[in-house]
Amino acid sequence: MPRLGGIEAGGSKFVCAAGSGPQDAEIVEFPTTTPRETIARVAEFFASQEPVEAIGIASFGPIDPNPQSATFGYITSTPKRGWRDFNFAGAVTDALAVPVAFDTDVNAAALAESRWGAARGLRNFIYVTVGTGVGGGALVDGRLLHGRLHPEMGHILIPHDRARDPFAGNCPYHGDCLEGLAAGPAIQARWGAAGHLLPDGHEAWDMEADYLAHGIVNWTSILSPQRIVLGGGVMQREELFPKLRVRVTDLLNGYLAVPDMVPPLLGSRAGVLGAIALAAGAPLGG
Amino acid sequence: MPRLGGIEAGGSKFVCAAGSGPQDAEIVEFPTTTPRETIARVAEFFASQEPVEAIGIASFGPIDPNPQSATFGYITSTPKRGWRDFNFAGAVTDALAVPVAFDTDVNAAALAESRWGAARGLRNFIYVTVGTGVGGGALVDGRLLHGRLHPEMGHILIPHDRARDPFAGNCPYHGDCLEGLAAGPAIQARWGAAGHLLPDGHEAWDMEADYLAHGIVNWTSILSPQRIVLGGGVMQREELFPKLRVRVTDLLNGYLAVPDMVPPLLGSRAGVLGAIALAAGAPLGG
Numbered sequence: 001m002p003r004l005g006g007i008e009a010g011g012s013k014f015v016c017a018a019g020s021g022p023q024d025a026e027i028v029e030f031p032t033t034t035p036r037e038t039i040a041r042v043a044e045f046f047a048s049q050e051p052v053e054a055i056g057i058a059s060f061g062p063i064d065p066n067p068q069s070a071t072f073g074y075i076t077s078t079p080k081r082g083w084r085d086f087n088f089a090g091a092v093t094d095a096l097a098v099p100v101a102f103d104t105d106v107n108a109a110a111l112a113e114s115r116w117g118a119a120r121g122l123r124n125f126i127y128v129t130v131g132t133g134v135g136g137g138a139l140v141d142g143r144l145l146h147g148r149l150h151p152e153m154g155h156i157l158i159p160h161d162r163a164r165d166p167f168a169g170n171c172p173y174h175g176d177c178l179e180g181l182a183a184g185p186a187i188q189a190r191w192g193a194a195g196h197l198l199p200d201g202h203e204a205w206d207m208e209a210d211y212l213a214h215g216i217v218n219w220t221s222i223l224s225p226q227r228i229v230l231g232g233g234v235m236q237r238e239e240l241f242p243k244l245r246v247r248v249t250d251l252l253n254g255y256l257a258v259p260d261m262v263p264p265l266l267g268s269r270a271g272v273l274g275a276i277a278l279a280a281g282a283p284l285g286g
Numbered sequence: 287m288p289r290l291g292g293i294e295a296g297g298s299k300f301v302c303a304a305g306s307g308p309q310d311a312e313i314v315e316f317p318t319t320t321p322r323e324t325i326a327r328v329a330e331f332f333a334s335q336e337p338v339e340a341i342g343i344a345s346f347g348p349i350d351p352n353p354q355s356a357t358f359g360y361i362t363s364t365p366k367r368g369w370r371d372f373n374f375a376g377a378v379t380d381a382l383a384v385p386v387a388f389d390t391d392v393n394a395a396a397l398a399e400s401r402w403g404a405a406r407g408l409r410n411f412i413y414v415t416v417g418t419g420v421g422g423g424a425l426v427d428g429r430l431l432h433g434r435l436h437p438e439m440g441h442i443l444i445p446h447d448r449a450r451d452p453f454a455g456n457c458p459y460h461g462d463c464l465e466g467l468a469a470g471p472a473i474q475a476r477w478g479a480a481g482h483l484l485p486d487g488h489e490a491w492d493m494e495a496d497y498l499a500h501g502i503v504n505w506t507s508i509l510s511p512q513r514i515v516l517g518g519g520v521m522q523r524e525e526l527f528p529k530l531r532v533r534v535t536d537l538l539n540g541y542l543a544v545p546d547m548v549p550p551l552l553g554s555r556a557g558v559l560g561a562i563a564l565a566a567g568a569p570l571g572g
Binding site: 062124140141146148150151153155156157158159160173214219221222223225253254256257259 | 363410426427429431432433434435436437438439440441442443444445446459460500503504505507508509510511512537538539540541542543545
């Protein structure tokens with residue numbers, strides 16, 4: 001098996017790995033600072049390792065993952081200071097002189113879960129993370145879904161009953177889109193405490209399941225997945241899974257088959273392992 | 287060019303065509319009655335024509351378009367009397383002894399618009415029809431989107447402000463899903479008159495544009511299309527297009543690029559021409 005590199009770029013930390021998969025990947029992480037300093041640390045990590053044949057980058061977004069585009073490999077309209085319009089793939093190519101693959105963090109995680117995790121062998125499934133944001137990646141007929149750029153599955157608009165939940169939503173672009181209602185910061189803002197501090201059985205979890213179930217119904221109606229893998233910090237609350245299954249079944253009401261809803265198997269390593277899978281030339285969809 | 291056949295199966299009428307595309311297709315239509323009688327009329331039409339090499343079927347749904355499935359070619363859970371669990375592709379194969387392709391009416395229309403119509407050359411776009419229902423088909427990276435079965439784009443759940451619009455929605459499965467709020471029968475039920483009888487400038491059209499704009503935002507967030515082609519009886523109201531462009535731009539709020547929104551070019555022939563395109567072995571996605 002080829003020795004490959006993976007870079008998972010998040011807004012607050014970078015994770016780098018070298019190896020061929022979950023069985024042998026060596027993994028390090030460090031904080032995201034400026035692009036210059038951060039790329040230097042990436043280069044330092046790979047210099048300390050046996051050479052790799054290619055590197056995959058799994059990046060926070062929005063990004064341009066289209067190899068035909070003039071801005072391929074760029075992070076585009078992020079509000080994150082210093083990273084907007086940064087030629088990420090170009091900087092890694094310059095620093096390390098190996099072929100580079102580039103996609104979203106959630107597409108990479110989807111690829112990793114399909115290769116080594118909770119969606120092994122499936123040609124149609126969705127990977128969703130619910131944490132500081134709500135994001136998703138998908139395999140459609142065995143290939144990563146891109147469209148014009150890439151999905152932004154958390155920014156869909158869903159019913160919001162303001163009598164039940166007066167919280168206005170905190171997405172800076174859309175207010176009460178799914179992410180604005182259901183990501184970790186929304187839970188914190190609505191209940192005055194981070195999700196992990198709220199007890200099992202708190203009404204927050206029924207509400208959370210209700211919003212996510214609406215997202216699942218919409219993703220399912222549009223993509224007809226076999227399975228939905230739900231990860232991220234918020235989904236570590238195990239009682240969400242049975243609540244989701246009940247609520248999604250209720251909302252679909254027999255019209256469509258209820259997709260499996262399961263946690264990921266690769267946990268926090270999904271992104272960086274997905275970056276390795278990207279490097280392997282796994283479906284890039286471009 | 288090969289001579290091919292197309293069958294567009296709707297709940298109230300069947301359209302059959304023989305030819306190679308828009309330039310030479312001979313088209314007939316007749317009412318949908320029982321499967322036995324209707325298939326006999328299909329056979330009669332093709333017997334009256336020069337032989338065709340293959341036939342594509344563009345069917346109302348839900349259907350099973352997966353060639354790997356045991357119920358490939360069946361209409362599945364339709365409420366339409368006599369057609370539930372009907373082996374449609376099998377019946378056509380038996381009657382006409384030619385290879386048969388089978389997909390949804392909206393996927394076929396999407397394929398026709400991509401080959402000869404308003405989406406020529408695009409690899410990522412959505413075709414939506416707003417008429418007695420709301421349905422959609424999509425090309426993803428040049429291939430028809432199926433997923434596990436096929437999309438049901440009209441059954442997504444969107445915000446519904448009951449203070450502004452007390453109408454409860456009339457989808458028999460979901461009440462106020464997009465179809466239940468915005469298809470022709472919803473307009474009729476809400477305003478007490480069929481849409482084509484309501485004047486330009488009636489408040490119905492602002493409301494209609496608002497619901498459809500929420501659908502477009504959700505489809506766009508999930509599939510990232512280059513263009514959305516909007517057809518069907520309701521979309522013949524031309525003022526909907528500028529209203530949609532304004533409302534979608536407003537809702538996306540700069541976060542994602544606004545997709546083109548245009549009418550189809552093939553009009554009521556899109557379905558049956560798409561059936562011919564299916565017959566040509568165009569992307570079946572299976």
